[in-house]
Amino acid sequence: MNWLAEQFAALSPAVQATLWTVLIAMAAATSSALLGSYLVLRRMGLVGDAISHAVLPGLVVGFLMSGTRELWPMLLGAAIAGLAMTYLAEWLRRHAQVEAGGALGVVFTSFFALGVILINLYASQVDLDPGCVLYGALGTSALDTIRILGLDVPRSFLSLGAVALLDLAFVAVFWKELKISSFDPALATTLGISAIVMNYLLMGSVAVTVVAGFEAVGSILIIAMLIVPGATAHLFTDRLATMLVTAVLVGWIAAAGGCLLAVHFDTSEAGMISVVAGAEFALAALAAPRYGIAARILRGFAFAFRIVQEDVLARLYRLEEGVAVRDAGALAMHRPAAERLARIYLRARRQLTRAAGGWALTERGRARAQALVRSHRLWEGYLSEQLRLPLDHLHEAAHRMEHYMTPQFAEKVEERLVQRDADPHGRRIPPQPSP
């Protein structure tokens, strides 16, 4: 510890300030990423946005009444304003039948407008710059220090760290309650956990967190720290604990990266933090392993490619049988390039070989094709016998279904058939190939 402090003291003041800026932003990111994850899960992203605007008048009144820049009166005022906004919007929705989004919009814009006007009216008494409240002032807040353990620690780092610990404690203590009321409010209520109380507790914590983060990133961009990490983490995982940890990590990267980039380009820290957070989200949205857009597209391609392969194999099988040349021709429904690609792939997998003037099935390829044709004909039999579909309605349906039938399922279908050795067109139903 001492060694660390000495090393730190040896750094140049500019580097020290930058480091502190990063640490402050990371502390803010910790608490907001934790709570923001719950907002994302509860589909209350816009409530977070609304609260971050609505706390402004509470902040100003708290400041005016205490007359100092002490954190606690401002926190209290902001928490009250945030809860009042939540309550009023809910009240408007219920008792005055204003649509939910509209109710939120009316209340939070009014609160915010009131806050801005209060700041302007009392500008002489309030040492509170609208710009600072709106956009934050990370760089300057790192300079306002207090001496602890031989180190000059910025006050805002202490307050943000305290709020982060508070939020961590809140999440830890109410872990079960928050989880149940987030995923299943009705179940929570039947278990005797008041979803309403949990909701207001969460809203209150969000309000406190938002105010504490004001100095770091400002009222407008705290929403980036609240929502973006949670949403990014939600793209990676389905487990709550993993999601919270991931969200905090995402928030830290945004905080550190944003601060450093802001120094590099000599621009606003808050702006760069949200840009970095946005870049992380964009990356996750594109490339997350399961829920990313690229993965989605790849899954779609893989699926389509499997169907092309299977159709190629099945056509060769039918040609070998020599019974369904006309049908087999009609089956050439994929693009030539796709079929060519499928043949190359199948050859590499040793399911096809080159034969005189064309292609032939190998043992493995024949087994796969046989299972497919078997599924196809069994399903035709099923549709004909059980659903009494006419003969010319069978092929299209079976041609789709064949790609989804497992051997076990095919066996179950076979059990229900009267005519098990041939399909309704009179073609032989091959047995399940031995593996």
Added chain:
Amino acid sequence: MPFLEYNTAIVLGGTTLLGFASGVIGVLGLLRRRALLGDALAHATLPGICLAFLLFGRQFGALLFGALVTGIAGVALVALLSRYTRIKEDANIGIVLSVFFGGGLALSTYIQKNSVDAAQAGINGFILGRTAGMVQADLIFICTAAVAVCFVVLLFYKEFKLLCFDPDFAAVEGWPVVRLDFLLMLLLAVTVVIGLPAVGIVLMVAMLIVPPAAARFWVAGLAPMMWLAGAFGALTGAAGSLTSTYAADLPAGPVIVLCGSALFLISLLFAPRRGILARARDRRRWRKRRAIRGFLRILYEASEAALPERAALPIADLLGRFPGRAREAEALVAHAARAGWLERAESEERAALRRSAPRAAAAAEGDDAVRLTAAGLQKAAEAARIHRLWQHYLRTSAHIDRDIVDPDAEEIESILPRAVLAQLEEDLKNAGTLPGGGAPVRALAGLPRELAT
């Protein structure tokens, strides 16, 4: 100095027209449940403004065009993210809003530090709104765009109406729903962008939400709502810009928004049918009507034993039967007397006292008993009949414990089918408890039987 300087008059005209356009288009946004999308749109304009400034300098038209481009890009991104990822629309709005605005902020800070041009103030004015800096050319631009927006809404009125009230039906009928939605977004974007110089990015969404939400309290139906929201918007814009002109320290946006909030508050309180005062009055009336019915039933039950003779009912006895407070019961007695349902009477004790000691009886003040009048008996029998039919129904058909439901509150004729009602009356008649001496089923005054079936 004249009351309105030329410049002020122009600003006033611009904000009024802007308010009208945003009120009209806001109605569509609110009904399509896209209210808060306007917030994302407004915030997403900032990077466009800054980029346009970097590329073209401070040209009003170029700045607004840049704003329009990134604003629409932001909204499109919200739609794409909601469609292709698992993240829900609310979070996507928050993400686009904060990231675009953050990017814009970084750009504007960069411009501030690196541009020799003092026109950076022009960008800051966009954030909270600043009407003072506008010149005539800017306002002509704003007015043209506002008129164009209103004109397009008029042109596509029928299509938008269908889109707002039944998009599925519109799709089934073959309307180009997606393209109409895009047109609506485009109109929203244009409105937001022309509103930015006056109201500012942060609060522009209020111009789209508050006037329509306020108008909803007064009227129903799309066309009246649009007109009223437009009028409210115009009023808000005018009042806000006048105030901020004469109190120059205040940024225009918040002042305009607070004017809108005041209008909303007035609507919320005083609107004739949907306002909360009107609702509270309706609730009070309903409670009173219910109390009167309950009391009438008690009067009938108290008189029932002596029927067809109308017995004198001692007031003390009535108070004992009444479940609520004595004060309420006394008020109800007074109300029934005024309505001509009760007449003064004498209890048997008092009559006996009068016979034995006339002087003592005369000394006792007031009446101690009442009696139903003929009209009152009819009313009371009706109330009791409804009560018993309903109670009987609930016990036999719905198996609901009679403690749970308050039978005085319900209009049985308007709820139950006629055949069920007849059966219930038959049951009560056989049990000898049908009020009105087993008279045939009658409708309550003003309630046609057909309604009940």
